[in-house]
Amino acid sequence: xxxxxxxxxxxxxxxxxxxxxxxxxxxxxxxxxxxxxxxxxxxxxxxxxxxxxxxxxxxxxxxxxxxxxxxxxxxxxxxxxxxxxxxxxxxxxxxxxxxxxxxxxxxxxxxxxxxxxxxxxxxxxxxxxxxxxxxxxxxxxxxxxxxxxxxxxxxxxxxxxxxxxxxxxxxxxxxxxxxxxxxxxxxxxxxxxxxxxxxxxxxxxxxxxxxxxxxxxxxxxxxxxxxxxxxxxxxxxxxxxxxxxxxxxxxxxxxxxxxxxxxxxxxxxxxxxxxxxxxxxxxxxxxxxxxxxxxxxxxxxxxxxxxxxxxxxxxxxxxxx
Numbered sequence: 001x002x003x004x005x006x007x008x009x010x011x012x013x014x015x016x017x018x019x020x021x022x023x024x025x026x027x028x029x030x031x032x033x034x035x036x037x038x039x040x041x042x043x044x045x046x047x048x049x050x051x052x053x054x055x056x057x058x059x060x061x062x063x064x065x066x067x068x069x070x071x072x073x074x075x076x077x078x079x080x081x082x083x084x085x086x087x088x089x090x091x092x093x094x095x096x097x098x099x100x101x102x103x104x105x106x107x108x109x110x111x112x113x114x115x116x117x118x119x120x121x122x123x124x125x126x127x128x129x130x131x132x133x134x135x136x137x138x139x140x141x142x143x144x145x146x147x148x149x150x151x152x153x154x155x156x157x158x159x160x161x162x163x164x165x166x167x168x169x170x171x172x173x174x175x176x177x178x179x180x181x182x183x184x185x186x187x188x189x190x191x192x193x194x195x196x197x198x199x200x201x202x203x204x205x206x207x208x209x210x211x212x213x214x215x216x217x218x219x220x221x222x223x224x225x226x227x228x229x230x231x232x233x234x235x236x237x238x239x240x241x242x243x244x245x246x247x248x249x250x251x252x253x254x255x256x257x258x259x260x261x262x263x264x265x266x267x268x269x270x271x272x273x274x275x276x277x278x279x280x281x282x283x284x285x286x287x288x289x290x291x292x293x294x295x296x297x298x299x300x301x302x303x304x305x306x307x308x309x310x311x312x313x314x315x316x317x318x319x320x321x
Contacts, residue, residue, distance in 0.1 A: 243261060
């Protein structure tokens with residue numbers, strides 16, 4: 001019998017939510033904010049700020065199960081989710097550490113944590129270097145990630161999205177449990193075994209390989225193989241991705257010096273969210289040689305870059321209103 005009069009049977013599922021509610025109340029009282037970092041919850045748990053996957057094993061199976069858990073959290077109404085990069089119980093091998101670092105870098109939230117050290121310099125020079133590269137990739141995508149987070153807070157849509165969130169009529173999207181969209185425009189399939197090989201399902205439409213810039217038709221599986229330097233990441237054809245130079249930290253100020261990357265020929269615009277408000281990017285004119293974009297809002301867009309992919313316009317220009 002609990003203090004509030006509920007029996008163990010009545011508390012069985014809701015206990016974790018009540019536990020997190022108590023942590024939020026105390027955190028608000030002591031520190032003035034409502035941060036809670038929870039690993040379990042119940043209906044209504046999405047009102048809390050963040051959850052993570054719990055104490056997983058430092059194995060390839062643990063990595064695969066963590067990916068699956070992230071998809072499930074998003075489908076359960078939890079938009080802000082994370083995991084222990086490198087796994088929790090035990091010490092990861094260098095290659096597992098690298099692959100988990102790549103997955104962590106393109107997750108809604110990122111932290112390195114475990115029963116043994118996860119500090120980058122405690123692993124091999126190669127592992128340290130590639131983990132740093134992953135962190136730089138994440139920091140360069142900060143405006144994109146921030147925008148996805150703002151959208152999640154407004155709509156409840158997850159940041160890390162199972163494929164059936166955006167393609168519910170596609171039966172394969174309901175079973176693809178080792179890949180996800182990060183926001184709506186990036187598709188990530190973390191390498192989940194030592195071979196470096198991944199069979200990746202691309203949803204309908206066209207997708208551009210982030211590394212090679214090769215354009216792939218969607219609605220099918222493709223075979224990929226990546227050495228430790230890269231991992232499967234695809235960009236939706238026509239996407240407009242805001243990026244910045246990765247720095248040592250991310251401050252509380254608006255993003256400065258944004259480069260707007262044009263991936264293929266855009267047919268629709270996008271919104272860039274920031275601490276000082278939203279900026280709307282509209283597609284004004286499109287031809288084989290030039291795309292004209294119009295920016296309305298405070299975003300500091302310093303450059304527009306067209307990614308060299310098949311069918312993309314040769315040049316892009318930006319007009320500001």
